[in-house]
Amino acid sequence: MATIHLTLAPFLLLAAIFLSTEVTAQPAAPAPGPAGPINITAILEKGGQFVTFIRLLNTTQIGKQINIQVNSSSEGMTVFAPTDNAFQNLKPGTLNKLSPDDQVKLILYHVSPKFYTMDDLLSVSNPVRTQATGRDGGAVYGLNFTGQGNQVNVSTGVIETRVSNALRKERPLAVYVVDMVLLPEEMFGEHKISPVAPSPKSKSPAVSDDSDDSSKKAAVPSEKSGSGEMNVGLGFGLGLVMLCLKFIV
Numbered sequence: 001m002a003t004i005h006l007t008l009a010p011f012l013l014l015a016a017i018f019l020s021t022e023v024t025a026q027p028a029a030p031a032p033g034p035a036g037p038i039n040i041t042a043i044l045e046k047g048g049q050f051v052t053f054i055r056l057l058n059t060t061q062i063g064k065q066i067n068i069q070v071n072s073s074s075e076g077m078t079v080f081a082p083t084d085n086a087f088q089n090l091k092p093g094t095l096n097k098l099s100p101d102d103q104v105k106l107i108l109y110h111v112s113p114k115f116y117t118m119d120d121l122l123s124v125s126n127p128v129r130t131q132a133t134g135r136d137g138g139a140v141y142g143l144n145f146t147g148q149g150n151q152v153n154v155s156t157g158v159i160e161t162r163v164s165n166a167l168r169k170e171r172p173l174a175v176y177v178v179d180m181v182l183l184p185e186e187m188f189g190e191h192k193i194s195p196v197a198p199s200p201k202s203k204s205p206a207v208s209d210d211s212d213d214s215s216k217k218a219a220v221p222s223e224k225s226g227s228g229e230m231n232v233g234l235g236f237g238l239g240l241v242m243l244c245l246k247f248i249v
Helices: 002-024 040-047 053-058 062-070 084-088 102-110 118-123 206-249
Strands: 077-082 142-148 151-155 160-168 172-177
Touching: 040 053, 040 062, 040 077, 040 118, 040 160, 053 062, 053 077, 053 084, 053 102, 062 077, 062 102, 102 206, 118 142, 118 151
Parallel strands: 077 172
Antiparallel strands: 142 151, 151 160, 160 172
8 A cells, every 4th residue: 555655646746736836827918919009189188288289280180190190101200289378379360360271381380290309309400391391382391409408499480499398209209398389480470470469559649630720720810810801991991981071070
């Protein structure tokens, strides 16, 4: 009997190890699925202060164009997103005065057809092309970047502002916050639409009122002159009558 137990011992040990392994083994975690397609609207909504920019992206259909292009282009894209305060600081009626085509160009001016990191923007060759480049018969519609260290500034020829924090900075899409609406010089430069409220002007003298008063004043002496001549005539006539009566008497 002891011999039988010694013979079965290795098998019993293997069975115990197998059962222990089966009980303690945990199922492997599922591999992460592929990331969903990039959506510019969802990125901006998460930022929480881009209601106006989102609305313009939707009304101009540029938001859909960005989503399609960024998910299919090897160059990537960069978006400069103005905050709601940036739009509120525009001259009242600036957006409403733009034609639908001009609104499209304004929003395209905030999108570059290439992915840029903050370091790239510090060393890039100016001007940087935007999605509006080439419209209006080949107009430039470019952005100029300067700065040093961690600070990057962007200039349009009309305004200059700082490129703030990134809402997204991974390829293929970078989204940077700007505190001013990027106004292209081709649309808002000299002799173009003014984005700044005009300074109050001092009231000029009421020329028409003065001219009316002067004409009235001129009329008064005329009336007085006429009445004076009448009085002189009457006085002369009465003098002759009195002289004649004197001789008669």
